[in-house]
Amino acid sequence: MKRPLSTRLLLQLQSPTRTLTNPYICTSCFQSRRARFSTSPRLNANPPPPPQSSYALLPSRRLISLSGPDAPHFLQGVITANIAPSTPRTSGFYAAFLNAPGRILNDVFIYPDSNNLLKGKYDGSGGENWIVEVDAQAAETLYKHLKRFRLRAKFDIRLLPEDEMQTWSLWKEDKSKEVGMGWTPHTIPTETVPAPAGHIECVDIRAPEMGKRLLLLGGSKPPAEDTEGLVETDEMSYTIRRYLKGVAEGQDEILRESALPQESNIDYMSGIDYRKGCYVGQELTIRTHHTGVVRKRILPVQLYGAKEDEPQTLEYKPEVEIAAPPAETQIGRFEKRGRSAGKWLKGVGNVGLALCRLEIMTNAMQGEGAGYKEGDEFKFEWKTEDGAENLVKVKAFVPAWHLSK
Structure with missing residues (x-):
């Protein structure tokens, strides 16, 4: 016999698995729901620090194949690096695609597929097969851009499926002299070194100890000789290192x-050849190099609380829970007035990247116009969707490899 409604309600209120605020939701469900929709930060939500010696698959990268006799000539006219130096290339290199006014469309790595691993439409002899590695979010856009300007050039272009070929990054930070791992300017392989048979590779010379990159057919992992002493990790470790x-x-x-x-430091990262012939966007790039002063650069930054002391060294602290500003939030002076000092780009936890005005945020520019003084502090200030005001301080650091350029 079914009990009256009043009796059922009384039993629910007396049950230890019910809450007094809502007799129809059990405690475990209520706690789960509150945790799911809570807006307060979770403790230890940040990823751990990256391993010193490791390798990682990079799902954020996609590949475009250009195969045919006109592929190198076409690429030579649309990228900032020189695809045809004095000796033939057997490994990848860093470059960028620009638009006509000299602004960046995509930063890329470009690899010669000398062994024709992708079995292109055209014979791979003579270095006629090339692979462009680009941000996965922009791969479709770049693919359409290249197809639009191919015109009657004799080469085939294809956006590779994600599982056909993948990008891996390998690194060591133990000052190893092994080529491509503990990188120094004297360990870059010459272009006369034969290309490996089973994969395509590239020393990542954008910054010291960035390691090397491998292109492997889908489902494959880096060879054992390359991963000896390394641990496999995820792309987040690679991102934090960057x-x-x-x-x-x-x-x-x-x-x-x-x-x-x-x-964007493309010049510092060996992505521009100022002595090559014409390419799209060259005019402004060359003029800036010879006559202009670069007053803004992307720098690593560290976020810290409004009541905390300024950090003296750049350090990723996974235990620190700090709110990051929205993309392109402007950098202001802390407790001072003045023009914008830059803007936030992206980060993880308490570290990230920002486009910074050098004369305001650093002592890298001396002389007239330099406004930085020791002890100056800077901030991000923004409002959330619910109208709450947020403020965090930010410190920019000039990498040592910038100063050596």
């Missing part, structure tokens, strides 16, 4: 049709 070294990558950090090559 931020700590001040290396921007992809269109969330190098803003499409807005960023300039020198402001």
Whole structure:
């Protein structure tokens, strides 16, 4: 016999698995629901620090294949690097695609497929097969851009499925002299070294100890001889390392049709050849190099609380829970008035990248116009969707490899 409604309600209120605020929701469900929709930060939500010696698959990267006799000539006219130096290339290199006014469309790695691993439409002899590695979010856009300007050039272009070929990054930070791992300017392989038979590779010379990159057919892992002494990790470890070294990558950090090559450190990262022939966007790039002053650059930054002391060294602290500003939030002076000192790009936890005005935020520019003084502090200030005001302080760091350029 079914009990009266009043009796059922009384039993529910007396049950230890019910809450007094809502007799129809049990405690466990209520706690689960509250945790799911809570807006307060979770403790230890940040990823751990990256391993010193490791390798990681990079799902954020996609590949475009250009196969045919006209592929190198076409690429030579649309990228900032030189695809045809004095000796034939057997490994990948860093470069960028620009638009006509000299703004960055995409930062890329370009690899010769000398062994024709992708079995292109045309014979791979003579270095006629090339692979462009680009930000996965922008791969479709770049693919359509290249197809539009191919015209009657004799080469086939194809956006590779994600599982056909993948990008891996390998690194060591133990000052190893092994080529491609503990990188120094004297360990870059010459272009006469034969290409490996089973994969395509590239020393990542954008910054010291960035390691090397491998292109492997889908489902494959780096060879055992390359991963000896390394542990496999995820792409987040690779990303945190990039931020700590001040290396921007992809269109969330190098803003499409807005960023300039020198402001994005493409020149410092060996991505521009100032002695090559004409290419799209060359005029402004060359003029800036010879006559202009680069007053803004992407730098690694550290976020810290409004009541905390300024950090003296750049350090990723996973235990720190701090709110990051929305993308492109302007940098202001802390407790002072003045023009914008830059803007936020992207980060993880308490570290990230920002486009910074050097004369305001650093002592890298001396002389007339330099406004930085020791002890100056800077901030991000913004409102959330519910109207709450947020403020965090930010410190910019000039990497040592900038100063050596």
